[in-house]
Amino acid sequence: MVATLRDVAEHAQVSVRTVSNVVSGYTHVSDKMRRRVLDAIEELDYRPNPVARTLRTGRTGVLALVVPEIDLPYFAELAREVINAAAELGYRVMIDQTGHDHERERELLTGADRTMLFDGVLFSPLVTRAELLEMQASRTMPLVLLGEHDFDGRYDHVAIDNVQAAQDAVAHLIAGGRRRIAAIGAQPDEDYATPQQRTTGYERALRAAGIEPEPDLLRAAAHYRRADGYRATRELLDAPDRPDAIFCYSDLLAMGAMRAVFDAGLRVPEDVAVIGIDDVEEGRYARPSLSTVSLDTPFIAREAVARISARIGEPDAPAVEVRAPHALRVRESTAPRDA
Amino acid sequence: MVATLRDVAEHAQVSVRTVSNVVSGYTHVSDKMRRRVLDAIEELDYRPNPVARTLRTGRTGVLALVVPEIDLPYFAELAREVINAAAELGYRVMIDQTGHDHERERELLTGADRTMLFDGVLFSPLVTRAELLEMQASRTMPLVLLGEHDFDGRYDHVAIDNVQAAQDAVAHLIAGGRRRIAAIGAQPDEDYATPQQRTTGYERALRAAGIEPEPDLLRAAAHYRRADGYRATRELLDAPDRPDAIFCYSDLLAMGAMRAVFDAGLRVPEDVAVIGIDDVEEGRYARPSLSTVSLDTPFIAREAVARISARIGEPDAPAVEVRAPHALRVRESTAPRDA
DNA sequence: TTGTATGCGTTATCAC
DNA sequence: GTGATAACGCATACAA
Numbered sequence: 001m002v003a004t005l006r007d008v009a010e011h012a013q014v015s016v017r018t019v020s021n022v023v024s025g026y027t028h029v030s031d032k033m034r035r036r037v038l039d040a041i042e043e044l045d046y047r048p049n050p051v052a053r054t055l056r057t058g059r060t061g062v063l064a065l066v067v068p069e070i071d072l073p074y075f076a077e078l079a080r081e082v083i084n085a086a087a088e089l090g091y092r093v094m095i096d097q098t099g100h101d102h103e104r105e106r107e108l109l110t111g112a113d114r115t116m117l118f119d120g121v122l123f124s125p126l127v128t129r130a131e132l133l134e135m136q137a138s139r140t141m142p143l144v145l146l147g148e149h150d151f152d153g154r155y156d157h158v159a160i161d162n163v164q165a166a167q168d169a170v171a172h173l174i175a176g177g178r179r180r181i182a183a184i185g186a187q188p189d190e191d192y193a194t195p196q197q198r199t200t201g202y203e204r205a206l207r208a209a210g211i212e213p214e215p216d217l218l219r220a221a222a223h224y225r226r227a228d229g230y231r232a233t234r235e236l237l238d239a240p241d242r243p244d245a246i247f248c249y250s251d252l253l254a255m256g257a258m259r260a261v262f263d264a265g266l267r268v269p270e271d272v273a274v275i276g277i278d279d280v281e282e283g284r285y286a287r288p289s290l291s292t293v294s295l296d297t298p299f300i301a302r303e304a305v306a307r308i309s310a311r312i313g314e315p316d317a318p319a320v321e322v323r324a325p326h327a328l329r330v331r332e333s334t335a336p337r338d339a
Numbered sequence: 340m341v342a343t344l345r346d347v348a349e350h351a352q353v354s355v356r357t358v359s360n361v362v363s364g365y366t367h368v369s370d371k372m373r374r375r376v377l378d379a380i381e382e383l384d385y386r387p388n389p390v391a392r393t394l395r396t397g398r399t400g401v402l403a404l405v406v407p408e409i410d411l412p413y414f415a416e417l418a419r420e421v422i423n424a425a426a427e428l429g430y431r432v433m434i435d436q437t438g439h440d441h442e443r444e445r446e447l448l449t450g451a452d453r454t455m456l457f458d459g460v461l462f463s464p465l466v467t468r469a470e471l472l473e474m475q476a477s478r479t480m481p482l483v484l485l486g487e488h489d490f491d492g493r494y495d496h497v498a499i500d501n502v503q504a505a506q507d508a509v510a511h512l513i514a515g516g517r518r519r520i521a522a523i524g525a526q527p528d529e530d531y532a533t534p535q536q537r538t539t540g541y542e543r544a545l546r547a548a549g550i551e552p553e554p555d556l557l558r559a560a561a562h563y564r565r566a567d568g569y570r571a572t573r574e575l576l577d578a579p580d581r582p583d584a585i586f587c588y589s590d591l592l593a594m595g596a597m598r599a600v601f602d603a604g605l606r607v608p609e610d611v612a613v614i615g616i617d618d619v620e621e622g623r624y625a626r627p628s629l630s631t632v633s634l635d636t637p638f639i640a641r642e643a644v645a646r647i648s649a650r651i652g653e654p655d656a657p658a659v660e661v662r663a664p665h666a667l668r669v670r671e672s673t674a675p676r677d678a
Numbered sequence: 679t680t681g682t683a684t685g686c687g688t689t690a691t692c693a694c
Numbered sequence: 695g696t697g698a699t700a701a702c703g704c705a706t707a708c709a710a
Binding site for chain 4 (some may be wrong): 006024048049051052054226338
Binding site (some may be wrong): 679681682683685686688689690691693694 | 705
């Protein structure tokens with residue numbers, strides 16, 4: 001079978017204590033001892049059992065990254081960065097998909113899941129009910145929120161300024177000569193933070209330009225997938241007075257929206273301008289390339305991992321809010337009206 | 340602190356053995372005992388410690404999914420399906436990115452990684468060196484290969500027929516009236532299985548149509564990202580005698596290829612037809628929509644998880660090869676020449 | 679600096 | 695059917 005600490009100790013004629021010291025990189029070990037132990041380890045092909053170590057220390061070295069669906073490009077790109085950032089701090093990452101299932105979210109947040117084996121949770125919901133977070137209040141599992149921004153200092157979180165990001169996007173459309181600007185991505189349910197904030201930014205930009213928001217131009221999207229953007233856009237184009245621009249709450253929605261515009265025999269950006277949020281690579285290669293608001297995912301990932309790591313080390317420290325930068329990326333899909 | 344089995348036992352006035360039986364769903368427990376235990380569990384909010392359980396049983400309930408980069412859409416979609424399929428069998432999934440790093444691949448394959456804590460590995464490389472797999476021969480970690488197909492019964496694997504898939508794609512181009520057909524995705528290094536097989540299929544289709552493969556039309560791609568497809572396509576278009584069709588070894592390469600064609604002032608499919616492999620959702624919404632070979636990812640994922648689960652249960656059973664179905668998806672990017 | 683002994687929370691082996 | 699108890703492999707308090 002596989003060698004244990006004890007085997008190594010016997011083989012090297014030293015105590016388990018010494019072997020453990022060597023393995024854990026403890027400094028106060030004489031060179032000759034270390035040599036003997038290292039040789040024995042080599043010879044027996046010994047590897048520490050991470051499970052036993054965890055049982056003893058109480059730390060698993062695993063972080064959970066909770067996302068709606070890992071194949072949404074934004075979350076895939078986020079996951080990539082999180083996994084890399086976590087690796088640098090010695091953590092591994094377990095990905096949990098909630099699939100928009102609130103029950104699953106609740107389990108993860110409250111620790112009701114009987115199989116939890118991580119030191120902390122990075123929770124990056126597409127949309128979160130405030131109520132869900134209430135439940136977490138009682139729990140002890142370290143938690144960092146990604147992408148949310150409305151929880152007033154009760155939780156660590158790293159997020160962009162959603163209101164401002166949306167406002168920037170819409171202001172850009174207005175600057176390009178658009179007046180009938182639709183928005184896709186509102187959520188029917190009221191207590192979702194992210195879409196609400198984006199709607200706020202959307203309306204704010206409109207009003208700043210003297211345009212009164214029209215309820216008919218604000219469309220819901222069940223999820224944030226291409227099909228949802230496609231569907232919502234068809235509805236917008238079928239309506240009597242069609243928009244001349246569409247602001248989508250995600251790049252994926254925007255990809256669906258663009259395709260719907262083409263299928264209706266119209267052009268982007270000539271007839272309808274389209275802009276998204278996320279800046280996923282897909283949009284940069286699309287035709288036309290997609291204007292969007294870039295989220296600096298590597299920054300978010302690095303910061304999130306740093307935060308959860310700090311939280312694990314010091315559970316009772318005050319919550320930290322990190323504001324991630326965002327930046328408008330102007331591309332072909334929003335070329336000005338009369339250029 | 341958090342309650343343990345012992346606490347529950349004391350509270351319920353029974354032995355730990357009985358509590359353990361109840362928790363593990365053991366049948367031979369009297370109803371009154373079970374009731375008492377359940378009440379105590381409820382009252383103390385007891386949850387089994389998965390780490391302790393693992394130390395005892397030797398099984399972690401975790402599977403590793405090893406991919407080059409999780410934000411390559413094909414792998415993201417695969418991961419999604421694998422996570423779901425694994426959950427149905429009671430497994431969780433840890434994602435490891437090799438980042439095309441052979442050293443990292445070796446660690447994962449040989450178990451040299453000191454922090455391994457999974458019951459089995461699902462290895463889905465973009466490209467694999469045969470030599471790497473040699474190393475695994477000595478190891479005991481259950482392994483299932485995804486997407487590879489050339490290892491003659493030594494390992495469990497589930498894969499499509501890469502040669503046939505490539506051949507189908509290229510035959511479709513030929514049927515559409517194309518003659519100068521380029522291929523993007525060959526690997527400079529010779530012992531990569533997947534690209535080699537696709538090249539074989541490409542050449543076979545060409546010869547079947549009486550076309551002699553031209554070395555200049557077979558382009559390498561370091562990785563399988565959009566930028567690689569873009570770069571290779573530019574080179575092809577800059578050459579004196581440009582191709583009238585491009586077969587890409589991945590959809591992502593194809594997305595980059597299409598963009599490069601447009602940027603060169605040419606049209607897809609009129610001037611250059613483009614086809615990929617993978618059938619990721621992005622291609623279905625692209626303009627033009629991307630013809631491709633569909634890989635039935637849900638099937639692959641389900642089958643892979645079933646295989647690794649079986650392998651874990653019976654380490655010495657003979658290796659199983661599962662052939663996953665593939666299907667040509669004809670879309671706009673390969674509309675016939677004279678249609 | 680190194681050795682000995684205990685316990686982390688389970689499951690499983692033995693008795694009863 | 696249930697109770698006591700020995701591992702699982704490691705880290706560390708305490709001794710030497």
